[in-house]
Amino acid sequence: MRKFSRQFFPLLLSVLLAACVAPSAKKTSSVPLATKADSPLIEAPKTEEPSLPEPPSQAPKADQSSQENAKKTVRVLLTDSQTSTEIKHSGRVYIYTQDLSKKYKISTAGTLAVKALENGRVQVGTLQTNQPIILEPAKDTLFTWDKNLYAGKFFIIPATHTFYIVEHVDLENYLYGVLPYEMSYSWPLEALKAQAVAARTYTLKTIENVKNKSFDLYSDVRSQMYKGGGKQYDSVKQAVDATRSQVLTYDGNLFYTYYHGNCGGGTDDVRSWNPTASTIKPLSGASCSTDSHSKSYSWKMNISTAKVMEYAKTVGLKGNLKGLFIAKKTGTGRATNLTIRSSSGIKQVPCGKFRLATGIRSCKITKISVLGQTVHFEGKGYGHGIGMCQDGANGMAKNKKDYKQILKHYYPGSKITEIN
Numbered sequence: 477m478r479k480f481s482r483q484f485f486p487l488l489l490s491v492l493l494a495a496c497v498a499p500s501a502k503k504t505s506s507v508p509l510a511t512k513a514d515s516p517l518i519e520a521p522k523t524e525e526p527s528l529p530e531p532p533s534q535a536p537k538a539d540q541s542s543q544e545n546a547k548k549t550v551r552v553l554l555t556d557s558q559t560s561t562e563i564k565h566s567g568r569v570y571i572y573t574q575d576l577s578k579k580y581k582i583s584t585a586g587t588l589a590v591k592a593l594e595n596g597r598v599q600v601g602t603l604q605t606n607q608p609i610i611l612e613p614a615k616d617t618l619f620t621w622d623k624n625l626y627a628g629k630f631f632i633i634p635a636t637h638t639f640y641i642v643e644h645v646d647l648e649n650y651l652y653g654v655l656p657y658e659m660s661y662s663w664p665l666e667a668l669k670a671q672a673v674a675a676r677t678y679t680l681k682t683i684e685n686v687k688n689k690s691f692d693l694y695s696d697v698r699s700q701m702y703k704g705g706g707k708q709y710d711s712v713k714q715a716v717d718a719t720r721s722q723v724l725t726y727d728g729n730l731f732y733t734y735y736h737g738n739c740g741g742g743t744d745d746v747r748s749w750n751p752t753a754s755t756i757k758p759l760s761g762a763s764c765s766t767d768s769h770s771k772s773y774s775w776k777m778n779i780s781t782a783k784v785m786e787y788a789k790t791v792g793l794k795g796n797l798k799g800l801f802i803a804k805k806t807g808t809g810r811a812t813n814l815t816i817r818s819s820s821g822i823k824q825v826p827c828g829k830f831r832l833a834t835g836i837r838s839c840k841i842t843k844i845s846v847l848g849q850t851v852h853f854e855g856k857g858y859g860h861g862i863g864m865c866q867d868g869a870n871g872m873a874k875n876k877k878d879y880k881q882i883l884k885h886y887y888p889g890s891k892i893t894e895i896n
């Protein structure tokens with residue numbers, strides 16, 4: 477019964493909405509949209525449930541039906557603080573305000589101009605409103621925005637003097653747009669499959685804890701890189717489809733399946749990166765002997781003392797840089813804390829924050845020398861070093877390991893679970 481209700485309620489709701497609010501064609505055509513396509517139109521979308529959904533209140537459970545997983549929608553923030561942009565559509569698109577008081581259909585390909593107005597209003601074509609405007613593509617229609625292709629619905633959400641765009645997209649389609657930007661599509665299939673499971677799990681875990689009412693994930697490194705699921709690489713599609721519904725769990729729960737470019741010969745406990753995180757076995761570190769083929773494995777770089785002091789100022793130091801040292805490191809050699817000494821004093825700082833502020837490739841630092849106005853670093857790996865090492869996964873796949881072996885290696889103690 478519970479399954480029945482979940483499955484059929486949205487359909488029932490959309491039928492009721494259509495019955496209650498679908499106005500006549502004449503009525504809805506009173507504000508034609510200006511588009512480069514020739515097409516004022518006129519028909520209510522038939523299957524839309526229009527409100528911005530609240531974040532899920534419960535974790536996806538391992539007993540959810542595969543049908544529910546297949547319908548899982550991810551809300552991705554594509555951009556914020558926009559004042560104007562253009563969105564191309566390759567075919568038919570439905571356009572409506574959140575309260576469904578205005579609805580249009582454009583039947584042919586074209587371009588929609590979007591701009592922010594005063595007082596929290598937004599304009600799409602000639603439609604002006606203070607409500608979110610939803611652009612729903614018909615089947616086979618894709619949007620092009622910022623040179624990337626998208627298959628989901630676009631929510632244009634007005635803010636005070638700007639607007640933001642959130643795409644509501646099917647989870648699996650979202651993954652088509654994540655994988656090629658988190659791992660090369662030319663890598664072995666088993667590495668791509670491991671990445672698909674890790675990214676799917678990370679996505680669902682993030683949705684469990686989402687705080688923003690309008691979106692679940694960013695489309696950049698704050699969540700996962702994402703550039704639209706409209707362009708589908710064969711290898712990526714194969715990896716995502718072959719692992720459909722598969723996630724990693726530990727002790728029956730999803731967990732944050734962190735991953736990174738190169739661990740430099742061994743991954744670390746999550747607390748080395750985030751001291752307040754509670755660790756679990758899959759995030760406690762793993763050996764890695766398959767990542768040394770990569771140019772990220774060892775590195776040398778110089779940054780200016782000014783750059784170091786720019787960060788040092790944020791922790792209360794002033795003056796000139798006098799010294800930079802590793803204060804604490806893990807058993808694999810990854811610095812957890814650095815000591816910065818300036819002419820005004822001395823401070824210990826988390827290396828993770830220092831890395832993000834200065835752009836050093838990892839905290840697995842093997843050498844630091846302050847030479848005049850330059851600080852010379854040598855080190856190993858790329859990224860935070862927690863969870864799956866992507867170069868190592870590539871190396872394991874080349875050594876004929878399958879994606880399950882790769883995932884079990886980098887997330888020890890985890891289990892691949894079907895969400896159905």
Ligand SMILES: [Zn+2]
Pocket residue numbers: 738739740741742743764765766767865866867868
């Ligand atoms: Zn590695």
